[in-house]
Amino acid sequence: MQPKQKKVEDSHTIMTELIMPNDTNPLGNLMGGNLMRWMDIAGGICAAKHSEAHVVTASVDHVSFEKPIKLGNVISIDAKVTRAFNTSLEVYIEVMVSDITGANTMKSNHAYMTFVALDKDSKRPCKIPELLPITTEQKRLHEGATRRRELRLILSGRLKPKDATDLRSFFGELE
Amino acid sequence: MQPKQKKVEDSHTIMTELIMPNDTNPLGNLMGGNLMRWMDIAGGICAAKHSEAHVVTASVDHVSFEKPIKLGNVISIDAKVTRAFNTSLEVYIEVMVSDITGANTMKSNHAYMTFVALDKDSKRPCKIPELLPITTEQKRLHEGATRRRELRLILSGRLKPKDATDLRSFFGELE
Amino acid sequence: MQPKQKKVEDSHTIMTELIMPNDTNPLGNLMGGNLMRWMDIAGGICAAKHSEAHVVTASVDHVSFEKPIKLGNVISIDAKVTRAFNTSLEVYIEVMVSDITGANTMKSNHAYMTFVALDKDSKRPCKIPELLPITTEQKRLHEGATRRRELRLILSGRLKPKDATDLRSFFGELE
Amino acid sequence: MQPKQKKVEDSHTIMTELIMPNDTNPLGNLMGGNLMRWMDIAGGICAAKHSEAHVVTASVDHVSFEKPIKLGNVISIDAKVTRAFNTSLEVYIEVMVSDITGANTMKSNHAYMTFVALDKDSKRPCKIPELLPITTEQKRLHEGATRRRELRLILSGRLKPKDATDLRSFFGELE
Amino acid sequence: MQPKQKKVEDSHTIMTELIMPNDTNPLGNLMGGNLMRWMDIAGGICAAKHSEAHVVTASVDHVSFEKPIKLGNVISIDAKVTRAFNTSLEVYIEVMVSDITGANTMKSNHAYMTFVALDKDSKRPCKIPELLPITTEQKRLHEGATRRRELRLILSGRLKPKDATDLRSFFGELE
């Protein structure tokens, strides 16, 4: 029997938010932690929709904050599943920012987050439908997911660097 | 000289929200006022983007709440400009609701809101680009906007019923 | 047997709020959606008290926002039942605004909202005590409630304009 | 020349609030600190209205919390000026609680708070209109204000117990 | 059998908060009520830890607010048990304030709060471990707790001034 397969578009989630006074720090910029909070919600909604189950956040990869986001700016958070593993999945979250007038639109930052799907009754991790990448971009993200997963396992001490086959070949490649 | 024209898609805004404990009433349902608050933010972002200016809410038409939205549900608020008048514009806001797993998706409700665009410096109403409807649905909403505007003017005491040409022909039509 | 009757004063509800930074938009004005949220809470408390039951918001009629309300202003929301129907009731909500010093008090706006009373156990609509209007103003609001109800039913597609007897005679009257 | 005098009713403030999930502690009761926050806002609005100036909280007297207030209860906070001193004033704040249906209404607690009025430009304490007590209750609260003020000064180390004439005669009286 | 004894350090609680826009009044200062809300949370966590039980706030003694705390300031709330009575305990809460850069650190204010411990199952007051004061400062606060308790009982009308032995000897002493 074929396992169930779902497309990226089936769970694609868009969240738009207006930066309010309480989201900002004393300099009038969006606090990084508030952005991470929204990214987590958008990512979680996307992951739950793909998994058809409740999910919990398992990890957030490295996030950089480069340009300040100002009070009154509008951010658009775009969350897409990149790959489903057995009971967890990776979501790519991209944040665009613009003036409320729509001017000065640019990418603010992005993150890869992983979520674990939980069975409704037992609250234990449950099987997730496979992700079927279609476009070139979706395939690129799908492929990179294995490498990012190895790095996560190394960073949390559950994989020895020498066993990170995918990551090592990637590092070698870049050199 | 041709006035500037913009399409519906140029300012189409999607806001996704997860219903949190504090959004609910003591029965565990989303409070109507909280939904209106989100519809106002989504509508305002959409209106500001079309107008390329800051906007203020001018009015909300009749809103009905039919099916209860529960804690943990996900709502998707979809805001689209239907017509731009001289310095104000009408936005159609539709709310879809589903379980967090994506199941049981259905329309929750909708509203027509109007916003006024304000000039950055004078804070006075300013000229708005025209809306160019393209699809049949967009044309239908564009046409109905004149009728809804007449009703608004009557309800706020600024138009006499007998002068509501568009509305009267519509009422006549239905009879 | 006489049905239970209650007076307007029995459920009259006053809510006073100070406009805080997070209630405002980037122009420093109270966002319309936040005002609607408070009006819904005040109206709901009033409706629950009259009904002696939990209530859910059924609809909000046309609301206009005319003068901007500023950060640091104080608003006073006054909610009164105008008429009880079988299992639903209409509440008239009026908003006054002033400086925190009490100066510049004026009416900001108003709305008619309807609520449905729910039985504690079955969560199904339940019978509501009648509203007994006493003053001239209360009687005027009580009478108009039938007309506003017809308009609501037309706007939500549940009544044909030609069957709106009360509304038609009112429109005829005005002409 | 006579100093300006204002009545209690001129600044009487009523604030009604519905207890929401986030206002409660893990036992489902309103947290004492949240109630104090609302009492401070209601008291501050009342004080600003009497003073016709911005005010800052100077002190809160002893507050007791006796009966638990539950999620979904409605509280009504009633704030009245009891006495105006030179640049500060005392406000009596009483909290009533009831079910949302209006049943089981009872007094929850009360507090005396003091506020200082600030001049708009200099931000320094400014002169406050006198309070003219009319009813027996208003006169009783007005008179007790001097005694409570002495206790406050003792508690903050700014008055020696032996100089608290009013308080001492009151203690003597009670014995 | 010896009753259980715990030290001040066993439940010492430190809470650090950054003053955000929504915590401030229209003058840009932290509202007194918000500070009391945080003091209640910090005090409650401290009291629960000492009691090894859920607690509810029973009372807050006189609190003064002297110097304004500004938007962007950092406050550090320090909560320590001073004495455990039978089923209630007193917590001393001290607030320090500084610029976010750490400059201008000074004491803002303090309060004594009392909490009652509740049994997990019956939700009725339950026995609390004794507090064992060790340092001179801890012993001074421990001793004063009896006196403050008498004052609380007088203020809430549950003790006649003439029976406040500890308080009377203290007042006499000061004279």
Add this chain to the structure above:
Amino acid sequence: MQPKQKKVEDSHTIMTELIMPNDTNPLGNLMGGNLMRWMDIAGGICAAKHSEAHVVTASVDHVSFEKPIKLGNVISIDAKVTRAFNTSLEVYIEVMVSDITGANTMKSNHAYMTFVALDKDSKRPCKIPELLPITTEQKRLHEGATRRRELRLILSGRLKPKDATDLRSFFGELE
């Protein structure tokens, strides 16, 4: 001239929070994004204190969420500077969780965050005092900071893996 040096203790920041209803997801667990928001605030306060300047979040390293944190739990967030670079610094943030009674205390998770200090007037990055590690643990964290920085630069595409001297020797070492 010697550059200014500060110790870890000079900016050590402790933030204690009680998990409230609105901090949790529909399963009753603290949402990962809310935890990240608090970690960012605690880290930012710590960084500002060491830098004696305002700071902005530059990056968050990989964060894992292992055990669920429940409604009513208490978390203690501990933030310490590990190393100051030229105009940025790394903060190590550790989260402990326990029942409100103090029972079941355990480590929840940790993160390394980097912040950039900004000059008060120019809002441009400014020089930060050096961090002087004293204990063995502080020295271990101080040393590892260079390696984590290289990984960050690789992950954000600003360093080629082959130039990551410190990281490479570390990977080699582990193999």
